[in-house]
Amino acid sequence: MRYLGGKYKIRKQVASFLETVRDGRDYLEPFVGGAWVLQEISGIRTASDNNKALVTMYKALQKGWIPPEYISEDVYYKYRLSMNDNDPLTAFIGIGCSFAGKWFGGFIGNGEIGVKTHCSVKSSALSLIRQLPLIKNVAFCACSYSDYNPHGNLIYCDPPYEGTTEYKDKFDSLSFWNVMRKWSLDNTVVISELKAPPDFRCVLSIDSRTSIRNASNISELTTEKLFMYNC
Numbered sequence: 001m002r003y004l005g006g007k008y009k010i011r012k013q014v015a016s017f018l019e020t021v022r023d024g025r026d027y028l029e030p031f032v033g034g035a036w037v038l039q040e041i042s043g044i045r046t047a048s049d050n051n052k053a054l055v056t057m058y059k060a061l062q063k064g065w066i067p068p069e070y071i072s073e074d075v076y077y078k079y080r081l082s083m084n085d086n087d088p089l090t091a092f093i094g095i096g097c098s099f100a101g102k103w104f105g106g107f108i109g110n111g112e113i114g115v116k117t118h119c120s121v122k123s124s125a126l127s128l129i130r131q132l133p134l135i136k137n138v139a140f141c142a143c144s145y146s147d148y149n150p151h152g153n154l155i156y157c158d159p160p161y162e163g164t165t166e167y168k169d170k171f172d173s174l175s176f177w178n179v180m181r182k183w184s185l186d187n188t189v190v191i192s193e194l195k196a197p198p199d200f201r202c203v204l205s206i207d208s209r210t211s212i213r214n215a216s217n218i219s220e221l222t223t224e225k226l227f228m229y230n231c
Contacts, residue, residue, distance in 0.1 A: 001092075001124035002101035003034030007158065007192070010206045010224055014192070015040030017204050017226060018156055021188050025154040028187075030145035032058070033158060034101070039134035048141045051103075052085040053094065055142035060088035061132050062140075067092050067125040076107040085142075096124030146179060151186050158192040184229035196227040203228050 007014055014037045018027075022043075029038050032047040035058070049055055061067075065088050079093045098105045111120030145157065157180065162173040177197050183189050191200070204226040 001034065001096035001127045003036075003095055004101045004103070004105075006034035006101060007036045007224075008034065010208050011036040011040050013204075013206050014156075014224075014226065018154060018190060021190065022154045023188070025152060025188060028148070028150055028153045028155045029157075030148060030155070031158045031160075032140070034095075035131065035135055035138075037156060037158070038138065039131055045137070046139045046141070047135075048143050048145075050142075050144045051091065052142040053083070053087075053091040055140050056086055057088040057091040058135065058138075058140045061128060062136060062138075067096070067128050069122040069125045070110055071097050071121045073107050073109075080104045092124070092128070096128070097121050146175070148183075150183060153187045155183060155187050155189045156192075157189065161194055181229055181231070184231045189229060191227045193225060193227060194222070195225075199230050200227040201230055202226070 002008075018037070018041065026044040027041050027046070029041075029045070029047040030049075032038055032049045032054070035047065038045060038047050047058075057065075067088075071093055076093055076097055079087075079090055082090075083094075084090050094104045095101050097108050099108055108124075109120060111122060145159075157176075159173070159176055160171040177200075180189055180191060181199070190203070196202070202225050206224045206226075208222055208224050
């Protein structure tokens, strides 16, 4: 399903690079989001997110929960008010049924009957069902990246980009980069961002179009970058 800042279009390129620097390490992804890169990674995988509702949804999927193909607008706004982190529908509705995957950023609708659309409740539900076999054996947990003290892992971080649309919670980018410096001393750490502090080097650049469109209804072109610390 769509996720704000998700890596669906470039997932294979990112995952391919990660595998080249993995060197047999277990994989950790502390900002799982839409799990697009995660699904392309092999071996032992741990993933987490500070959005507890999102993790609840992934765990429910692993246990057999099936997302609905229809959600009424009334239900959408009911869930926006309740915000129950323990209900898998909360993240499905808050992300999968919202414009551009922005957390409760406006109801996307169910699409017209008989018309194919990639922007509807049904398309989000089917997307998750197709994704499930690829993330079935992932260990998911609800926590902040700062709760970890990892050693000897390959870590891929896709944090909220500095200066862009806020996600569910406000993000401290300065603290994040300090933690990345620390982790890089004993792990292989790769970070997705548009820019980084000068002591981080760009190891891969990928041109990609976002889900944001301009006045001419043309999606914006951006350059996604992967960074590693010069430790």
